[in-house]
Amino acid sequence: MRNAALFLGLLIISAAGCSDGSGDSPDASPTSTLPIEQAIVSLPPDVGSPLNFGLFDLESVGYTQREYFISGTASAFENTSELRRDGLWEVVPGESAAYVTRVLVRRPIDAAAFNGSVLVEWMNVSAGFDTTPEWDNAHVEIVRKGYAWVGVTAQSAGIYGRESPLIPFHLKAYDEVRYGLLEHPGDSFSYDIFSQVAGALRSPSGIDMLDGLSAQVLIGSGESQSAFRLTTYVNAIHPLYRAFDGYIVHSRAEYAAALAEPPQVLLETPPEVLIRTDLNAPVLTFQTETDLLRQSLNSVTIRQADTERLRLWEVAGTAHGDAYSTSGGWLDTGIDPAFSAVVEESSVQGFIDCDFPMNSGHAHYVFNAALDAVNRWIIEGDQPPTGDVLEVSDDQSRFLLDDAGNVLGGIRTPYVDAPVAVFSGLGQEGGSFCGLFGTTFLFNPGQMVERYVDQSSFVGAVSSAVESAVDAGFLLRSDGDLIEEWAPEQWISQVRP
Numbered sequence: 001m002r003n004a005a006l007f008l009g010l011l012i013i014s015a016a017g018c019s020d021g022s023g024d025s026p027d028a029s030p031t032s033t034l035p036i037e038q039a040i041v042s043l044p045p046d047v048g049s050p051l052n053f054g055l056f057d058l059e060s061v062g063y064t065q066r067e068y069f070i071s072g073t074a075s076a077f078e079n080t081s082e083l084r085r086d087g088l089w090e091v092v093p094g095e096s097a098a099y100v101t102r103v104l105v106r107r108p109i110d111a112a113a114f115n116g117s118v119l120v121e122w123m124n125v126s127a128g129f130d131t132t133p134e135w136d137n138a139h140v141e142i143v144r145k146g147y148a149w150v151g152v153t154a155q156s157a158g159i160y161g162r163e164s165p166l167i168p169f170h171l172k173a174y175d176e177v178r179y180g181l182l183e184h185p186g187d188s189f190s191y192d193i194f195s196q197v198a199g200a201l202r203s204p205s206g207i208d209m210l211d212g213l214s215a216q217v218l219i220g221s222g223e224s225q226s227a228f229r230l231t232t233y234v235n236a237i238h239p240l241y242r243a244f245d246g247y248i249v250h251s252r253a254e255y256a257a258a259l260a261e262p263p264q265v266l267l268e269t270p271p272e273v274l275i276r277t278d279l280n281a282p283v284l285t286f287q288t289e290t291d292l293l294r295q296s297l298n299s300v301t302i303r304q305a306d307t308e309r310l311r312l313w314e315v316a317g318t319a320h321g322d323a324y325s326t327s328g329g330w331l332d333t334g335i336d337p338a339f340s341a342v343v344e345e346s347s348v349q350g351f352i353d354c355d356f357p358m359n360s361g362h363a364h365y366v367f368n369a370a371l372d373a374v375n376r377w378i379i380e381g382d383q384p385p386t387g388d389v390l391e392v393s394d395d396q397s398r399f400l401l402d403d404a405g406n407v408l409g410g411i412r413t414p415y416v417d418a419p420v421a422v423f424s425g426l427g428q429e430g431g432s433f434c435g436l437f438g439t440t441f442l443f444n445p446g447q448m449v450e451r452y453v454d455q456s457s458f459v460g461a462v463s464s465a466v467e468s469a470v471d472a473g474f475l476l477r478s479d480g481d482l483i484e485e486w487a488p489e490q491w492i493s494q495v496r497p
Contacts, residue, residue, distance in 0.1 A: 034093075034240050036199035037192070039072035041207040044102065048178035051171055052104060052151075053131060056331050061143045064109050068209050069181065071100040072196055076188035076260050077236060083259065083269050087235035087276035093192070095264060097185035101159065102171065103197055105209050106135070107148040114213045115146035117375050118201060120244070122194060122222035122230055125157035127433075128165025129174075133223040134250065136325050140334035141368035144478065147375075148210060150201065154194045154229075156184040166432065188260040190229065191237045194220070198243035217378050218243070219371075223250040224320065231256040232269060234283060235276045246282045246378045248370060249275070251290070251320050253297035272302050275310060282377045284311040284384060286370050288363055289407060289425025290320035290436055292390060293397065296426065300396050306386045311373075313474075314390045315366045316410035317423035319359035319438025326358060326437070334478065337486040340365075341493070342420050344442055346430075354430035359438030361415045361423040365479045372476060385473035387411040399426075404451075411474045414465035414483050418458070420448065420490055445495045455491045462487040 044050075050067040058065055075093035083089050108114045119142060121134040132151050135142070142149050153159060153171070159182045161170030171179040201215050220243075222230040227249045234247055236259055259267040275283050285304075291297045292314065304310055324332075324339070326348045332339040344357035373384035391400040391409035399407040405422035415423060425438040443451070452458035466484050469475035475483075 033242065036195050036241050036243060037072055037074070038205060039070045039196040039200050041200055041204070041209055042069045042071065043207065044069050045178055045181075048175040050104060051130065051169065051174045053330075056333060058106060059109070061333055062109050062113060063106055063143060065104065065106045066209075066211070068103045068105065068207065069100055070103050070197060070200060071098070073097065074099050074185070074189040074192035074196065076264050077191065079236075079259060079267060083267070085270050085272050085274060087274045088278065089236045089276070091236045091240070091259065093240075094260075095188075097189055098183065099185055099189060099193060100181055100183045101153045101193060102179070102182060103153070103209060104151040105148065106142075107210060107213060108146050111213055113146045114148060116214065116216035117219065117379075118148040118150055118210070118215045118217065119219050119221055119371065120150045120152065120194075120198060120201070122154050122220070122226040123151045123158060124222070124224055124226045125155045125162070126225045127167075127169075128157055128162040129167075129169035130158040130171070133325070134221045134248075136330055137223075137250075137364040137367045138371050139330070140332055140364075141371050141476070144334055145372070147371075148213060148215070150197065150209070152194055152197050154190040155187050156190075159184045186261070186263060188264040191233050194233060195237060195241045195243045202243075217245045217375060219246050219248060219374055219378070220244040221248040221250060225257075227252040228255065229257040231273055231275065232259060234279070235273070238279065238281065242280065244281060246284075246374050248284050248286060248374055250286045250367070251288060251297070252285060252299060253291070254299050254301045274302055274304055277304075277307060277310065279309050282309050282311070282374060284313060284370055284374050286367060287312070287314045288318040288320050288438075289316070289390065289399065290318075290438055291425070292392070293399070293426065296320070296436075300392060303389060308383065311384045311386070312389070313366065313370060313387045314410045315363055316390060316407050316412055317359075317361035317416040317419075318363035318366070319361065319425040319428075320436040321433070322359040322361060322363060322438065323357075323440065324360070324362055324364055329364065334482070337482040338489070340479075340483045340486045341490060342415065342440065342442065344440055352430070352432050352434065354428055354434035354437055356428055357440045358428065359423055359425060360421065360440040361438070362413070365476075365483070366411055366413060366474055368479055369474050369476050373473065387474065412465075412472070413469050413475060414462050414480075417465035417468065418461040419443070420494060442494060448491070448495050455488060455495070458491050459484075459487045
């Protein structure tokens with residue numbers, strides 16, 4: 001399964017001093033149980049340009065991108081206890097193999113702008129090539145707060161592709177000269193590769209991928225199929241190396257990825273997998289409507305109560321992928337309020353046409369808040385707010401809806417509490433990945449007037465909903481201001497088109 005964000009920029013391929021950071025170190029940085037194997041960082045051949053998607057001009061916001069190769073010997077893993085539903089797994093390193101893969105780094109140009117925290121993304125390969133849904137969703141928050149972002153080609157499909165890819169954009173096909181040296185022994189080794197990247201970021205030897213910036217906090221993150229792998233990583237690998245200070249597991253399913261797979265002996269995980277509850281690092285699980293019910297990823301079966309180290313955020317009115325991430329959201333620099341608009345868009349850049357308008361519930365605003373919350377959780381110990389879960393029927397087959405047709409419960413945003421449309425994470429039809437994109441059906445002028453009477457009342461309702469979401473900790477003030485600023489234009493677009 002794959003977030004709509006994988007399509008970001010399918011038609012736009014970008015060629016693309018020292019500080020300890022402004023944030024304090026965590027009270028308890030990870031202490032490895034086992035040492036992380038030291039990887040070697042090198043520069044790619046000076047030909048071609050990095051493969052990446054959906055980039056605006058990074059220099060215009062004070063950022064730069066650099067690509068690196070990282071190589072070494074990685075381990076696969078074997079379980080020494082049953083891989084149970086509770087995630088309390090015990091594993092040991094097993095077979096080892098050589099690898100050479102690539103890492104993308106986006107960081108502030110000015111060292112003084114770096115906040116000391118690095119979001120390390122397990123890049124998604126569901127389409128048969130690397131995509132960056134965590135960057136796509138959080139890039140505005142990353143840039144305005146001074147994070148570094150690191151994207152890891154952790155899986156073999158990013159290098160070699162897969163059968164029946166969406167398009168042949170795996171690295172070897174994209175530029176066989178630039179990426180000719182890359183070598184991946186298989187996804188059984190992906191977990192250790194991810195750890196070794198973290199080790200090289202935290203304790204550089206030789207080439208420093210952060211170019212002198214000191215990584216005080218490493219946050220591991222991955223969306224959809226990457227979240228399936230990150231679930232396995234958290235349960236099995238984190239206790240061995242403690243390579244990351246915290247995690248965002250974004251749009252996971254009820255299951256987790258295999259611990260090992262052919263050509264190694266297949267080590268499957270249970271059909272339902274919880275996040276282990278004895279972690280020393282916080283984990284926030286971020287779920288949209290698409291991820292909950294059995295029509296999709298069925299994560300309703302593995303809901304967990306919040307603890308000092310676990311948070312579950314289920315976000316009302318959102319989808320696994322949405323119109324923001326498929327229709328130009330990558331150009332958003334956090335300044336133009338028009339990016340907060342609710343729109344009816346059914347085409348992915350003219351590349352894929354879905355049967356209905358895609359979800360426009362703007363999950364990325366809550367994801368920005370999630371990143372901020374996890375970073376403060378690690379550094380300051382401030383636990384994120386606890387959110388209500390989305391309300392479902394007793395048989396967990398459908399959502400319970402309000403009078404506007406939007407889901408009840410969950411983390412609330414102005415999009416569902418001052419609605420201009422019916423939003424869903426389900427109900428989409430069409431080819432390829434359309435089923436993950438949800439739907440949006442705008443209210444007609446009569447429905448808008450019946451609900452709000454006039455523009456002033458609508459803007460007031462939006463402002464009230466923004467304040468509620470900001471006060472609850474699920475919307476950042478800067479994002480709420482953009483939503484409020486756009487509210488009059490949203491009214492005009494729907495009532496006086």
